Amino acid sequence: MRQATWVCAESSCFPARTGARTGRRFAGRICRNTSTTHAPDRRSSARSGTADVNTQVSLRVFSLPQCKRKHMDKHIKEDPIVHLGMACDTVILHRRELELHAKTLEKHLQQITVLERKVDTLEKLYGCQLVWKIEGWEDKVHEAKLGRKATLFSPPFLTSRHGYKMALSLCPYGDGKARGKFLSIFVCICKGEYDPLLLWPFRHRVTFTLIDQCQDPDARRNISYNIQPNTIKDNKPFLGRPVGERNASFGAQKFVELPVLDTFDYKRDDQIFIKHITKYNSDDASTIHRHCHAPCSTFGCNCNKDKQSLSQLLIS
Template identity: 55%
Template sequence: MTESPLNIPVYEGSMVSLRSSVPSIARLRQVTDLAKRKIEPEPKWKNGQLESKYQCLACNSYLKFPIQFEDCGHHVCSNCLPDIMRIAPRCPSCQQPISRDKIVNDKILQKEIQNLNVYCSNQDKGCDWKGILKDFPVHIEKCGFLSFECVNGCGGRFEKRFLTKHQTEDCPKRKVICEFCKTNIIFEDEIPHLNICTEFKIPCPNKCSNQEFKRGQIQNHLENECPKQALSCPFTECGCEYRGQRLDITKHIKESPGLHLNIAGKTISIQKKLLQTFEECMNEQKKWIELLAKKVNALEKTYGAQYIWKIDHYQERLQDARSNKKTTLFSPPFLTSRHGYRLALAICLDGDGKAKGKYISLFICICRGDYDALLSWPFSHHVTFTLLDQCEDIDNRRPIIYSVKPNACKENKPFLGRPVTERNASFGAQKFTDVETMTSFEYIKDDTIFIKVEIDNEEMIII
C-alpha cells in the first residue's frame, strides 16, 4: 500500500489521485479493472454480523482503507472509489453528487475497524483462532483449514494441513522415480511404464531357467544364449528344413554331416552358375553404361540447361567497372537444350543502380534464337545463379547461390517475352553478393572467378 498526495491510500494498485490538478479520464478508465476487490476470505465477526457503519456501500464488505464523502458523511472502500467516480460520481447510498475536493481518508474509522474482534472464516471446519481484524490476514496465510487446489493438476481440493501429504503420497499425478531405470514418471503412468521399461527384469519366454533378464537384454539372450530357443538349421538356405531347440541344432549338425555336405555342394554349384550368368549380364550392362556415358558427356559439353562462365583478369575488370570504363560484362550466349532458349549472363562487378559500390549484380537476358518460334512464351523457368568456391578441399567449398523465379506477367514482357531485338532487358539479382564477400574463402583464384547458371527444364518443351 502507498499513500496518494492527499494521504488517500492506494490499495492493490487500484487508487489514483482524485485531487489531481488535471484529472485524466483515460487514467481512470485504465484502473477500472484493478479497482475490483481481490477475492479474500472474509472473517467471522464476534457479534455475528458486521455493523452497517463498518460496511462499504459499494461492495458490502468491511471497509478497507475507508474513504469518506464530506458532503454526506458516507464511506466506501478506497479500491471501490475509482469505479464510482468513473460510472457516476454520486454516493451509492444517498445519490448525492461527489466532489473530488471533498473526499478524505478516514484513518480513525480505519483504526476502529482494524481492531474489531473476529474469528477465523474456517471456524466451521474446526479452526479455533480468534483475534482482531488487523491480525486476520497474517493468520489466514497460515491457516491449515484453508482449501487449495492440488498443484499437480489432479483436480482435487484439500485443506492446507492435508495438502502436503496428498501431493507427496496420495496424488495420482505426483512424480515418482522408476526403481529400475531411475526415470521421473507420473504415478498413474507407473504400470504402463513398467510394461515397456528396458531395465525391468522379466523371465525368459522359453522358461529356460529361473533367472530373470532386463527387458532390453532379453532379445540378445534369445538370439545367442537360450538353450530352448527354436532355431532353423544353419543349412536352411541350402535346403535343410530341420528346426529345433539350440541344443538339438548342435546334435543335428553332428549327426548329419553327409547330408549337409551334399546339399552345400549342390548349392555351391547352382550359385556358381548364377554368378557366371550375372557376370555376363554385368559386362553387357557395363558396355551400355560406358556408351551412354560418352553420349551424355558429349551432350553436356555442347548443350544443356546449365552453363559455367569463366571470368579471368578479375582485378582489371573490377577497376574498369569502378572507373565506369566498362560497367557490365556479357557472357557468350548458350542454349538451354539443342533447340532451346538462347540466353546470356550479364555481370556488374561493382554493382548496378542502388547496389553500386556495395554489391556484385548478376543478371540473365534472353537472346534472339533460331528456334524461338517453336518455344513457349513468356519465359517462366526457374533460374539459379551460383558463385563457385575454388577451394581444393571439395568438402569445405561454400558456394553462393541465388534463385530467381520469373513472374510471367504483362509488365515483365520486355524481360521474358520473345525477343524482337538482339536481346531482351536483363533480369536477376541486383544484390547477388556484397563486394567484401568476394575476398572471403577462395571465390577469386588466379585472378579468375566462375559463375554457374542452371535453368529448370522440368516443364520445358524439348524439341
C-alpha cells in the same frame, strides 16, 4: 672401281630438247647416286653406225664409273639452255604443288572451324548450361570503379539443345543502388533459332551460382541466387519472345556483397567462376526430356514410342 648406273634423262626425267648450237637432241644421262647429268659419249656414238645415235643412247642403261666432279663445269657450259629448261620445269611443278597444298590447307582450316563450333555447342548441352570463367578480375573491378567498363557480357548459350538462347551480364562493382556494395548479375533472353517452337513467355526458374574454388569439393561454400519469373503483362519486355536481338535483362542487383569475394576461395588466381542453370518446371507441359532434348507439348515428343521401338529392336 665403284660402278654407278646411268639412265638417260631424255627417256625418264625430262622431255627431249634441241640444243641451241648443235641442233641435235640432248640425250643426257642422270647418275642415280649423285643426281648428276652427263652428256653421251661421242666416241661410242660415232661407232654405232646408226641413223639416230642419240635416240639409241637414250634407250640404253649404262654401267659406267662415277662422274668426276671436275667435269661438271664443262658439262654445264656445253648446253646451258637444257639445264635452264630443266630448272624452269622443276620450279613450275613445285609452284603447282604449293598452290594445291595451299588450297588443301585452307579447306582443312574451314573444316576445323566448323568442328570447333560444333564441339563448343555440344559442351553446352550437358550439365549446367554455362560456367563463365572471368579472368583478370582485379583489373576488371578497377575499370568498373572508374566507369570505363561497368558491365561484362558472357558468350551466348542455349538452355538445351533446342532451347532458349541466353546471355549473362555482370557488374563487377555493382549496378544502380548496389554500386560499390554488391556484385550484380543479370540474364537476358536472346533471339534464338528455335524460338518459334518454344513456350512463351519464359517461365522457368533461373539460378546464378558463385563457385567456391576450394580444392576439396565437399568443403566448398557456393553462393546461389534463384529467380522465379513472374509472367505478368508488365514483364513481357523481359520474358516475352524477343523481337530484336535480345530482351531487357533481369536478375539480381544484390547478388553477392563485394567483401565476401575476398573470403574463402571465391576469387583465386585473379579469376572467378559463375554458373548458370535454367531449371524446367516439372509440372510444366514444356518440360524437356534429357534423352530427346525436346519439349513434349511443343515438338510432339515421341518419348514412349521411341522406348517401345528400342525395346522391340532389342527383343528382335
